Amino acid sequence: MFGLLLVEDEEAIRKKLMNNVAWADYGFEPVLGAANGLEALALIEKYPVKIMVTDVQMPKMNGIELIKEIKRRGYQMKIIVISGFAEFEYAQESIKLNVSDYLLKPFASKRLLEVALRFKEELEKEEAERSEMNDLRDQLKKTKPL
Amino acid sequence: MTALKSVFAGLQNRLVNTFKLRSLRTKFILSFVALSTIPMVILATFSYGVYHDILQQNIQSYTSEVIDRVDRNLEIYLSDLERILELRNDYYNLQFIKLSLAGDVEGNRKFTFRLWENLNNIRNYKTELRDVSITTIGGVTIGCYGVTHTDLSQNKLFQTLANRTSKENSIAIWGPHPDWLGGPVFSVGKAIHGDYDNFLGMMSIDVDVELLDRICGNIRLGKTGYIMLVDEDNRIIYHPNPELIGKMIGALLGESSLTDWQQDFTTKMGPGNQLIRVKTFAPANWKIIGLSNRFELATEMQKITRLALTIIVSTILVLTLMAVYFAHLLTNPLKELQQSMRQASEDLNTNAVIHTMDEIGELSETFNQMLARIRQLMNQSVQEQEKMRRTEMRALQEQIKPHFIYNTLDLIIGLLETNKNEDVINTVEALGAFFRTSLSHGQELITIREEVEHVRNYLYIQKIRHGDKYNYLIEVEEQLLNKKTIKLILQPIVENAIYHGVRELETAGGLITIKGFFMEDANTVCFQVIDNGVGMDPAKMEDINRCLRESGTEQRYFGISNVNERIRLAFGPEYGVELSATPGGGVTVTIKLPVVK
Numbered sequence: 001m002f003g004l005l006l007v008e009d010e011e012a013i014r015k016k017l018m019n020n021v022a023w024a025d026y027g028f029e030p031v032l033g034a035a036n037g038l039e040a041l042a043l044i045e046k047y048p049v050k051i052m053v054t055d056v057q058m059p060k061m062n063g064i065e066l067i068k069e070i071k072r073r074g075y076q077m078k079i080i081v082i083s084g085f086a087e088f089e090y091a092q093e094s095i096k097l098n099v100s101d102y103l104l105k106p107f108a109s110k111r112l113l114e115v116a117l118r119f120k121e122e123l124e125k126e127e128a129e130r131s132e133m134n135d136l137r138d139q140l141k142k143t144k145p146l
Numbered sequence: 147m148t149a150l151k152s153v154f155a156g157l158q159n160r161l162v163n164t165f166k167l168r169s170l171r172t173k174f175i176l177s178f179v180a181l182s183t184i185p186m187v188i189l190a191t192f193s194y195g196v197y198h199d200i201l202q203q204n205i206q207s208y209t210s211e212v213i214d215r216v217d218r219n220l221e222i223y224l225s226d227l228e229r230i231l232e233l234r235n236d237y238y239n240l241q242f243i244k245l246s247l248a249g250d251v252e253g254n255r256k257f258t259f260r261l262w263e264n265l266n267n268i269r270n271y272k273t274e275l276r277d278v279s280i281t282t283i284g285g286v287t288i289g290c291y292g293v294t295h296t297d298l299s300q301n302k303l304f305q306t307l308a309n310r311t312s313k314e315n316s317i318a319i320w321g322p323h324p325d326w327l328g329g330p331v332f333s334v335g336k337a338i339h340g341d342y343d344n345f346l347g348m349m350s351i352d353v354d355v356e357l358l359d360r361i362c363g364n365i366r367l368g369k370t371g372y373i374m375l376v377d378e379d380n381r382i383i384y385h386p387n388p389e390l391i392g393k394m395i396g397a398l399l400g401e402s403s404l405t406d407w408q409q410d411f412t413t414k415m416g417p418g419n420q421l422i423r424v425k426t427f428a429p430a431n432w433k434i435i436g437l438s439n440r441f442e443l444a445t446e447m448q449k450i451t452r453l454a455l456t457i458i459v460s461t462i463l464v465l466t467l468m469a470v471y472f473a474h475l476l477t478n479p480l481k482e483l484q485q486s487m488r489q490a491s492e493d494l495n496t497n498a499v500i501h502t503m504d505e506i507g508e509l510s511e512t513f514n515q516m517l518a519r520i521r522q523l524m525n526q527s528v529q530e531q532e533k534m535r536r537t538e539m540r541a542l543q544e545q546i547k548p549h550f551i552y553n554t555l556d557l558i559i560g561l562l563e564t565n566k567n568e569d570v571i572n573t574v575e576a577l578g579a580f581f582r583t584s585l586s587h588g589q590e591l592i593t594i595r596e597e598v599e600h601v602r603n604y605l606y607i608q609k610i611r612h613g614d615k616y617n618y619l620i621e622v623e624e625q626l627l628n629k630k631t632i633k634l635i636l637q638p639i640v641e642n643a644i645y646h647g648v649r650e651l652e653t654a655g656g657l658i659t660i661k662g663f664f665m666e667d668a669n670t671v672c673f674q675v676i677d678n679g680v681g682m683d684p685a686k687m688e689d690i691n692r693c694l695r696e697s698g699t700e701q702r703y704f705g706i707s708n709v710n711e712r713i714r715l716a717f718g719p720e721y722g723v724e725l726s727a728t729p730g731g732g733v734t735v736t737i738k739l740p741v742v743k
Contacts, residue, residue, distance in 0.1 A: 011611070011615070012612070013553060013611070015613075016564075084552030084553060084556075104552075106558070
């Protein structure tokens with residue numbers, strides 16, 4: 001299970017993000033779409049989201065507010081910001097919030113796929129390392145003389 | 147006649163035009179001098195004429211009086227002589243004549259002597275009497291110098307008396323002629339009749355013509371005028387110049403004048419400009435002629451003329467000087483004002499200096515006010531232009547919002563990735579047209595057709611971006627399309643309708659309607675952007691409308707207030723944007739514009 005959440009207010013772009021990449025083929029499951037921050041939060045609560053791609057400008061709750069709320073609630077996930085804005089304060093804000101990457105519109109879907117795959121790999125590697133470590137720890141526990 | 151009229155009209159036109167071309171100062175001086183001089187000249191001319199007539203009348207009446215006096219003196223003298231001549235019927239006289247006619251010389255001796263004595267005595271009464279004599283029809287004459295035989299045919303006096311048909315006692319006069327001594331005399335006589343009224347002879351008195359000199363000689367008419375006497379044959383019998391006595395009057399005054407002297411009194415202008423009055427002295431049929439020199443009248447008039455001219459010329463001179471002074475007083479402030487105006491045409495920051503409180507002062511003040519107003523208007527205009535550029539620039543910046551561009555481009559990539567080539571073509575076309583109109587070569591005014599196409603392109607792109615959430619409808623009257631408008635007024639409103647209206651709806655079914663039509667008066671173009679979106683809080687709507695009415699770009703409602711401000715700057719405060727609620731929900735934005743061709 002490798003959950004991907006795509007947050008974008010514009011329907012056409014959201015569809016592009018969701019449909020132009022065969023996410024399932026690359027092991028992303030489930031692939032979720034949200035039109036604003038509130039919708040995104042609701043989905044995060046329900047599904048195990050590993051990577052979130054979010055637009056900045058959105059009605060109701062924008063991207064920055066959404067990220068802050070995720071950090072506050074302590075969810076662990078990779079966050080990729082996509083925006084038309086290249087302004088300094090957004091970049092600054094993103095760095096402060098420990099955003100994983102920043103994609104400037106317009107971009108080809110494969111770029112997003114590349115970034116998403118890279119993070120997936122990283123996460124999987126971390127996961128593998130963590131499970132290896134756990135295995136070793138288990139073994140150590142087992143082999144430890146009573 | 148017509149030609150003369152046209153020549154006169156031409157002359158008048160030229161005169162008026164020449165006058166028009168003159169400076170105000172010259173006009174004033176000319177008018178002032180003309181107004182004061184013309185009545186003066188007319189008055190002077192009339193009084194000159196009147197004075198001349200009065201002077202001439204005075205001279206004439208004086209001459210008449212003098213002539214009358216001469217006439218009367220002659221009459222008195224003659225009546226004296228007549229009284230003397232009454233002595234002709236004296237007994238001795240009659241006896242002498244009878245005896246003489248009878249040829250009785252001896253018998254007559256006694257009477258002769260006595261008569262001779264008497265006649266001498268009579269002669270001695272008056273100094274100018276030369277001879278007193280009695281002449282018989284027999285040709286015998288007894289006078290102061292003795293008894294003589296006379297050629298009766300040569301005696302004009304005797305002939306006159308003898309030729310009278312009836313018994314007549316009036317006197318007869320024989321004009322100047324030489325007596326037997328050769329001296330010039332005139333004779334006065336009366337006939338002597340016998341018992342049967344038969345003519346016997348006459349008694350006559352020779353008077354020295356010196357008497358005429360004594361009566362007329364000391365009379366002067368003016369400085370050089372005089373009196374002269376002319377007998378019935380038009381021979382001069384008295385003239386101050388003795389050499390002229392005996393000459394014909396025609397030689398002196400011209401032949402032509404003689405025939406007209408029949409009336410008692412006539413006035414003739416003789417040769418040499420003489421004023422002549424004539425009276426006939428009836429007993430002798432003589433003419434008393436008064437001559438006065440017209441040159442004296444002329445000299446008198448010349449004096450008057452000189453005086454009048456001096457007064458007129460000096461008055462005109464004084465008046466001209468006064469006119470020049472007044473013109474200077476009047477036109478100097480005008481010249482200063484003119485100077486100020488000329489300066490102001492180069493530099494608007496000058497002001498006319500006000501010296502007087504009269505109309506010119508008021509004019510200067512008004513001019514200053516006008517200058518101030520021009521400066522104010524110019525500043526205002528500059529500021530408005532600046533503001534216009536600023537708002538236009540902001541409107542343009544709004545058009546090229548990065549968000550819109552990047553999202554659209556992103557969308558295009560998305561479409562390409564899914565091979566929706568038709569949609570890509572349409573979108574790229576719409577995007578190109580959208581920016582072409584936005585920029586429109588820097589022109590502020592575009593046709594309504596272009597503006598509507600612009601918003602149609604915008605809506606097309608937005609619709610692709612936002613999917614089936616809403617739809618749009620454009621209904622603009624055909625006649626409107628070729629009229630002009632400032633650009634980019636619909637798109638910001640439509641943008642609001644999308645983002646604050648239909649896109650906020652929970653469900654699909656949003657509709658944006660754009661209407662364009664003429665108002666009832668046909669002088670106003672009206673656009674309406676009607677959405678059926680989520681609508682607006684009435685208080686907020688009221689706040690936006692208040693901001694729009696108060697004008698100025700309000701940062702909170704930038705898009706709509708920028709449109710409103712640009713319309714007002716371009717067309718005036720009676721035009722602009724207003725919000726109202728769409729019946730059934732949503733917002734209607736009404737834009738009013740003038741009809742611009």
